[in-house]
Amino acid sequence: MEKVFIPQEENKTTNGQQKVMYAPNKDGKFETFKYGSSVEEYATSLAVEEYKILMEKSKQDILSGNASPIKYFMFKNRMDIPTLASIVGKFQITVKRHCKGNIFKKLNDKVLSQYAEAFDISLEELKGLHFEK
Amino acid sequence: MRNEFEHKQFAHCESGVVSTLLSFYGLKISEPMAFGITSSLSFVYLPIVKINGLPLIAYRELPKNIINKISKVLGIKIKTEKFKDPIEANTRLTKLVQDEKKLVGLQTSVFYLPYMPEDMRFHFNAHNLLVYGKESSKYKISDPVFEEVVECEESKLMRARFAKGAFAPKGFLYYPEDIRQNIDFPKALKKAIKKNAKSMTTPFPFAGVKGMKRLAKKIENLYKEDIKYIQLFLTHIVRMQEEIGTGGGGFRFLYAAFLKEAKEYGLDNEMLDTASSLLLKSGNTLREFALLCVMGSKKIESLDLEKISDKLHEAITYEKEAYSILKKI
Numbered sequence: 001m002e003k004v005f006i007p008q009e010e011n012k013t014t015n016g017q018q019k020v021m022y023a024p025n026k027d028g029k030f031e032t033f034k035y036g037s038s039v040e041e042y043a044t045s046l047a048v049e050e051y052k053i054l055m056e057k058s059k060q061d062i063l064s065g066n067a068s069p070i071k072y073f074m075f076k077n078r079m080d081i082p083t084l085a086s087i088v089g090k091f092q093i094t095v096k097r098h099c100k101g102n103i104f105k106k107l108n109d110k111v112l113s114q115y116a117e118a119f120d121i122s123l124e125e126l127k128g129l130h131f132e133k
Numbered sequence: 134m135r136n137e138f139e140h141k142q143f144a145h146c147e148s149g150v151v152s153t154l155l156s157f158y159g160l161k162i163s164e165p166m167a168f169g170i171t172s173s174l175s176f177v178y179l180p181i182v183k184i185n186g187l188p189l190i191a192y193r194e195l196p197k198n199i200i201n202k203i204s205k206v207l208g209i210k211i212k213t214e215k216f217k218d219p220i221e222a223n224t225r226l227t228k229l230v231q232d233e234k235k236l237v238g239l240q241t242s243v244f245y246l247p248y249m250p251e252d253m254r255f256h257f258n259a260h261n262l263l264v265y266g267k268e269s270s271k272y273k274i275s276d277p278v279f280e281e282v283v284e285c286e287e288s289k290l291m292r293a294r295f296a297k298g299a300f301a302p303k304g305f306l307y308y309p310e311d312i313r314q315n316i317d318f319p320k321a322l323k324k325a326i327k328k329n330a331k332s333m334t335t336p337f338p339f340a341g342v343k344g345m346k347r348l349a350k351k352i353e354n355l356y357k358e359d360i361k362y363i364q365l366f367l368t369h370i371v372r373m374q375e376e377i378g379t380g381g382g383g384f385r386f387l388y389a390a391f392l393k394e395a396k397e398y399g400l401d402n403e404m405l406d407t408a409s410s411l412l413l414k415s416g417n418t419l420r421e422f423a424l425l426c427v428m429g430s431k432k433i434e435s436l437d438l439e440k441i442s443d444k445l446h447e448a449i450t451y452e453k454e455a456y457s458i459l460k461k462i
Contacts, residue, residue, distance in 0.1 A: 015250030
């Protein structure tokens with residue numbers, strides 16, 4: 001019978017929860033076993049980290065006037081352009097435009113509140129996003 | 134006939150929910166059986182469809198495959214409902230679990246579930262969970278990938294049920310309505326196994342064994358990309374492979390377990406044993422493959438793309454053999 005390795009490593013991304021996987025027991029019958037995988041941990045962390053990097057980068061872009069708060073909150077909420085576009089019901093190209101600093105200034109409250117709702121924040125929080133240089 | 138509701142933790146959300154649901158309403162069925170009898174093992178690599186800039190890779194059938202197919206293969210009735218209005222969807226759910234004391238399956242987003250650990254919250258809209266009751270404004274939830282039952286405020290659950298984007302759940306809920314007992318399992322199993330073996334050996338170049346080969350080729354050619362993309366690509370493969378809890382190629386283990394269980398129904402047991410063993414080997418190899426992907430991404434200077442691609446080819450060899458056996462069952 002082919003043996004299955006059940007990893008028992010730490011995985012911080014699951015917050016203390018352990019997941020289960022199937023493997024044969026001593027008698028060759030399959031059952032679920034709890035496992036923890038550092039491989040999974042790394043893959044998940046890298047994906048989480050990537051959004052943080054994009055968020056930090058958009059912060060810099062906002063300071064230089066090239067990006068709008070929409071871009072910042074998009075990454076903060078782990079979204080990309082297609083996801084956000086579908087949530088606010090707009091074309092991707094429109095959302096891309098709204099991510100620009102100069103276009104953002106011209107947007108009316110009706111459009112902005114759609115974004116605020118998507119990010120679960122108030123209109124003021126969206127408009128008032130400000131970073132110190 | 135209804136059995137006592139009992140929370141259980143499973144390897145995969147959809148097969149887990151279907152297993153608990155059917156068992157509760159009188160048809161005892163294991164998670165591997167729910168997965169296998171709906172021919173849910175798969176492989177897809179679609180470079181044209183992008184998720185966060187990375188290609189679509191899946192190790193199992195599309196979401197809702199099990200829910201949609203199980204009624205057909207077993208000849209049972211599963212009531213499904215979709216909604217336009219979140220409030221209406223919420224009222225309906227409350228009525229079902231509170232007044233009718235039903236156990237109900239839901240499709241939700243992962244991102245908006247407040248009990249989900251922070252690092253696991255992504256915009257994946259095809260998560261499945263069970264609601265087994267409600268107390269004041271809190272739903273009692275049995276989430277199949279969690280160790281214990283959880284609770285969720287109704288306003289939060291409404292949001293998770295109406296998340297937008299790919300696979301938007303639209304308040305989707307489901308529960309069995311009519312479960313008959315005299316099911317011809319041997320016939321259904323034979324058909325399901327053959328069907329899955331066929332779909333894994335399809336000539337379509339982006340699916341099944343061919344799709345795995347194409348991914349192996351892509352990995353070999355990754356050196357043309359920049360470091361960042363290579364890292365994200367390799368870990369993306371791992372994430373799609375593990376997907377909220379399956380344990381390194383876990384879908385292969387799940388299917389291997391299914392083939393073992395199928396031995397109780399008078400099919401060719403030698404074939405089932407051999408194929409099950411081969412899929413275990415593939416699962417083990419895929420776990421090593423995931424490890425290589427992660428190590429390569431961590432230590433990019435010692436990255437050996439050919440070695441990673443070879444590992445995937447090893448899994449392909451086992452799977453090819455398994456499906457050629459299962460086709461003849």
